[in-house]
Amino acid sequence: MGAARWQLRDPARPRARDVPQFLSLRCALAVRRSAPCQGFRMNAVTARARAQAALTDLRPRPDDVAADTIAGLARTPKRLPSKYFYDAEGSRLFEAITRQPEYYLTRVELALMETALGPIAQAAGPDVHVVEFGSGSGRKTELLLAGLDHPVAYTPIEISRTALMDSVTRLGQSFPDVQMLPVCADFTRPVPLPAAQHRSRRTLVFFPGSTLGNFREAESVQLLASMRDTMGEAGCALVGIDLDKDPAVLEAAYNDLAGVTAAFTLNLLARLNREIGSDFALDAFHHRAVYARERMRIETALVSDRAQTVHVGEHAFAFEAGEAMQVEISQKYTDASFAALAARAGLRVTHGWNDPTGAFGLRLVQPA
Template identity: 65%
Template sequence: MSTVQDALQALTDLTPSREQILADTLAGLSRTARQLPSKYFYDARGSRLFEQITHTPEYYPTRTELALLNRVLPDIARVMGPRLHVVELGSGSGRKTALLLAALQDLVAYTPIEISRAALLSSIDHLAPALPDVEMLPVCADFTRPVDVPAPEREPARRLLFFPGSTLGNFASEDALALLRAMRQTMGDHGLALIGIDLHKDPALIEAAYNDAEGITAAFTLNLLVRLNREVGSDFDLDGFRHRARYSTERLRIETDLVSQRAQDVHLDGRTFHFEAGEAIRVEYSHKYTDDGFDALVRQAGLQVAQRWDADSPAYGLRLLRTL
């Protein structure tokens, strides 16, 4: 029987160290076109803010994916079969996960891989009591790097990777391809992956989702600087940068920046980084897909789309992948 305490005892903690965060930050600020990794959005406050974003009127992806899951879960469970070990990349709050796990037959184990320890523990606290017969094997780690998945006590029929929320779209094309290749390796020859993808649609609808009227997304983006100031000792002036998110119809992606409001210097680890007024730090991509573009991407990774489920409006999809 699985309990919250059992899950905590099984926790594999590979939280990024201060040294890793510092190295990534210095590398990003040293680029000609400056960047900061979006994976560091998700400290405890960042995870709470993102959960609030998913409830805003403008942010359609979460409610659309939840509704789609509710509609097609019987078909998903039938296609996947029994005795799965579900491995989720970026577990977040676990709302979608709870629906999926409850629908599957004779589920063997669940391994959430989440960079935010707070979000990971919250998810397990919610899921473990509801699924007492499922072995919980949480891993606190950066899933963009190779992670050894714990082996459950009971042998599963196959492994299913669950990657909802169109999180794949947060990666530049070459990084998305690398992640898909790593997923293929983790799946194994007979494994599957269920991925949520946001589809190209009215640019105004997309852009509004990343610029909510309450300013929660702006607070979420700026919280990245709060975290860096606290954890690696930078001195970003929080009033000196503003959130900006624009949709590129040429590249089919939201490009989110923190824009310097004036000429200013930022100091970190004995180094000075000068910003001109209007200079931007790219902090996130959110790619939107066409079916042709997505199919071409996954084939490069040695995968193929085995099944498609779509929401009609706004356009959003779940894709079941298998190895070629």
């Protein structure tokens, strides 16, 4: 679809009230909240203290990381869980990736959010509790909170404590009227959500960046079903999807010339060595990312440059020269493939927006 957005409307459902489109981005849709453009900004010390007091810390422990690593290396082909990319250095490197010229995803999604904020706010309605799976730096969250009509609370679920606290501190300064309820946890597992002080009309799950594409099909269905449980029958989820496109564009995005993505991938091994005592030789593996047309996804691997043995605790894993260890997949979608995936999780697509080039999309889903 070449159109900037499309929508599926339920004619029996009342439309939210119109929101002015002619104001500045930060103020345009902030109808009833204390927004950055309204003059009051919390100081960083207070925002950090509030975030620390509200933090629910359910970070994976070293034993969990070790168990996941051993299980992945015991598979054929070998695999490492991509969720462990995001220690402090991994989060920093990923932010650098999003600013590489080849990596279109963040740039295009941010531009799409700016143009689609009005319809998104209308579809979500007022007084929502935003729950974000994998919040990262919070750049997209800032746009969303600025655009929604009086969001009452924000619960980011993020595995990197550093990234979580930094983003919540910054967002807390800009949105002092939105209760910040950070949760440091692995969002791929059931997470108890903290209760907001003020009652919300519905829960809006926010899952941008096409992170859904990092999961295999069965895992994606399970994750979407978990979102359905989180949002409840009256809730909804805004999901970012990277749309299928020219393989040359896709492969360039995951193989930037500056080598930032390669450093990000290898940092996973550095983290495992530091946290669980493995002995990966970082100079004996190299990054490889290729597009698998038949599976419609980028497949990222660390390839062993020589025959070697890696130890994790008492376990030893032999690598042959040239053996690839899968560390991430990045699934691409069509409208039909995403709708079918959502349906398997008991969800239906009600609204959708694409950027003008058809490179990236945002989809609003609700319980079917």
